[in-house]
Amino acid sequence: MRPAPPPREPSAPTPLTWLYVPGDRPEVVAKALHCGADVVVVDLEDAVAPDRKDRALRATAELLSDPAPGTAPVHVRVNALDGPLAETEIRTLAALPGLAGLRLPKVQGPADIHRAAAWATTAAQPAAGPALTGRLATGRRARSPAAAVAPLTTGTAHPAHPAHPARAARTARTARTAAPGSATATLTPAAPAPAALPATPALYALLESALGIEHAFAIATAHPALRGIALGEADLATELGVRDEAGLAWPRSRTVVAARAAGLAPPPQSVYPDVADLEGLARSCARGRALGFLGRAAIHPRQLPVIEAAHLPSPEEVEAAAEIVRAAGAEGGAQALPDGRFVDAAVVAGARRVLSLAERRN
Numbered sequence: 616m617r618p619a620p621p622p623r624e625p626s627a628p629t630p631l632t633w634l635y636v637p638g639d640r641p642e643v644v645a646k647a648l649h650c651g652a653d654v655v656v657v658d659l660e661d662a663v664a665p666d667r668k669d670r671a672l673r674a675t676a677e678l679l680s681d682p683a684p685g686t687a688p689v690h691v692r693v694n695a696l697d698g699p700l701a702e703t704e705i706r707t708l709a710a711l712p713g714l715a716g717l718r719l720p721k722v723q724g725p726a727d728i729h730r731a732a733a734w735a736t737t738a739a740q741p742a743a744g745p746a747l748t749g750r751l752a753t754g755r756r757a758r759s760p761a762a763a764v765a766p767l768t769t770g771t772a773h774p775a776h777p778a779h780p781a782r783a784a785r786t787a788r789t790a791r792t793a794a795p796g797s798a799t800a801t802l803t804p805a806a807p808a809p810a811a812l813p814a815t816p817a818l819y820a821l822l823e824s825a826l827g828i829e830h831a832f833a834i835a836t837a838h839p840a841l842r843g844i845a846l847g848e849a850d851l852a853t854e855l856g857v858r859d860e861a862g863l864a865w866p867r868s869r870t871v872v873a874a875r876a877a878g879l880a881p882p883p884q885s886v887y888p889d890v891a892d893l894e895g896l897a898r899s900c901a902r903g904r905a906l907g908f909l910g911r912a913a914i915h916p917r918q919l920p921v922i923e924a925a926h927l928p929s930p931e932e933v934e935a936a937a938e939i940v941r942a943a944g945a946e947g948g949a950q951a952l953p954d955g956r957f958v959d960a961a962v963v964a965g966a967r968r969v970l971s972l973a974e975r976r977n
Contacts, residue, residue: 628653628971628975629880629881629909629910630653630654630883630910631653631883631909631910631911631922631923631926631927631975632651632652632653632654632910632911632913632919632922632923633652633653633654633656633690633883633910633911633912633913634647634650634652634654634655634656634687634912634913634914634916634919635656635658635662635692635886635912635913635914636655636656636657636658636662637658637662637663637671638657638658638659638662638663638671638672638674638675638691639662639663639664639667639668639670639671639674641674641677641678644657644674644675644678645685647685647687647916648684648685648686648687648689649685649686649687650916650919651916651919651920652687652913652916652919653687653910654687654688654689654690654715654716655685655687655688655689655690656689656690656691656692656718656912657675657678657689657690657691657692658691658692659671659672659675659691659692659693659694659700659704660692660693660694660695660720668694668700672700672703672704672707672708675691675708676707676708676711678713679691679708679711679712679713679714680711680712680713681712681713682712682713683713684713688715688716689713689714689715690714690715690716690717690718690819691704691708691714691716691717691718692717692718692719692720692821693705693708693717693718693719693720694720695720695721696719696720696721696722696727696730696731697721697727701719701731701734702734705717705731705734705735706734706735706737709734709735709736709815709816714816715816715817716816716817716818716819716842717731717735717816717817717818717819718819718821719731719818719819719820719821720821720823720847721821721823721824721827721847721850722820722821722822722823722827722834723824723826723827723830724826724827724830724833724834725830725833725834725836725837725838727820727834728818728820728834728837728838728841729837729838731818732815732818732838732840735815735816735818735840736814736815815838815839815840816840817840817842818838818840818841818842819841819842819843819844819845820834820835820837820841820843820844820845821844821845821846821847822834822844822845822846822847822851822866822870823846823847823848823849823850823851823854824850824851824854825851825854825855827851828851828866828869828870831844831869831870831872831873831874832873832876832877834873835873835874835876835877835879836877841879842879842880843874843879843880843882843883844870844873844874844877844879844882845870845882845883845885845912846863846866846867846870846882846884846885847885848863848885848886849885849886849888851863851866860902864906867903867906867908868906868907870882871906871907871908872907875907880909881907881908881909881910882908882909883908883909883910883911883912884899884900884903884908884910884911884912885911885912886911886912886913886914887899887900887911887913887918888914890914890915890917890918893917893918893921896918896921896922896925897921897924897925900921900922900925900926901925904925904926908926909926910922910926911925911926926972927972927973927975928969928972928973932969932973933969933970933973935966936965936966936967936969936970936973937966937970938952939952939958939962939963939966940963940966940967940970942958943958943963943966950963
């Protein structure tokens with residue numbers, strides 16, 4: 616049997632830097648939106664004290680009522696899906712035009728993704744969330760065209776990976792649930808058209824438990840709107856009783872493999888908590904990149920250039936990749952380089968990814 620083709624790379628550049636900022640501090644969020652991060656993640660979870668959760672939600676909703684709240688796309692990390700806050704947060708925010716993605720913490724299995732998606736697609740209904748006035752109570756409006764990740768309509772194929780077997784199978788299963796005869800409904804103009812389902816915003820699952828790691832691939836293929844997975848290493852290390860990074864080697868590799876097997880982009884690394892240790896951050900990023908991660912979450916703007924530099928290819932890597940692509944030319948099949956190295960289609964594809972990443976270097 617011929618092996619399945621490798622996953623397609625996303626048409627839009629994969630973010631390298633994801634900057635977390637506390638949702639209850641609008642002035643900090645405003646600065647973060649213009650500090651150079653590829654994505655700004657407004658945090659409603661760990662960064663916000665319990666007595667300020669409502670304040671954080673309302674400030675975030677006000678921010679995202681603007682279709683273009685800043686130069687970087689805005690994601691929101693909501694509170695735990697099995698807690699009392701997540702449903703209201705998702706229903707409140709999902710329909711707002713400035714939202715580029717929802718980050719779902721402590722995901723344990725596919726059911727968590729389906730529950731979050733269901734809350735998001737009913738966000739526009741009046742009874743779905745808290746009483747909001749003015750433009751926060753309106754339905755879904757057009758999103759900013761500059762958003763890094765566009766929303767998906769429930770049941771559509773993943774646009775960045777349309778040919779990947781896992782996603783194609785999942786999309787086919789979703790499509791089979793569509794109402795019979797919907798393809799011919801437009802041939803009867805006199806009949807009122809059924810209301811379209813609200814679009815599902817891009818969803819990102821954070822794996823922070825042993826059970827989440829065990830279900831990594833099932834989570835990564837749970838829903839067409841699921842755009843990425845990532846590790847939450849602090850909670851995971853606590854649950855596992857891990858005392859150093861060696862104990863996280865397998866969960867890290869498992870996450871990378873699950874993401875790629877599902878046709879998703881390589882996951883970003885978890886945060887490096889010591890914002891003063893930039894040398895340690897650079898070394899940690901190098902190790903993560905060697906494991907297959909791409910990019911990293913950050914908690915301070917000073918970490919951004921270090922993360923970006925570590926995850927971009929070096930001049931030597933760019934030169935080697937260019938040599939491989941030149942040698943391959945327009946011909947298929949295996950190639951032998953002058954120095955004796957053997958390259959095939961997979962190696963050439965990897966070289967092209969390196970060159971694509973190198974274009975992002977300023």
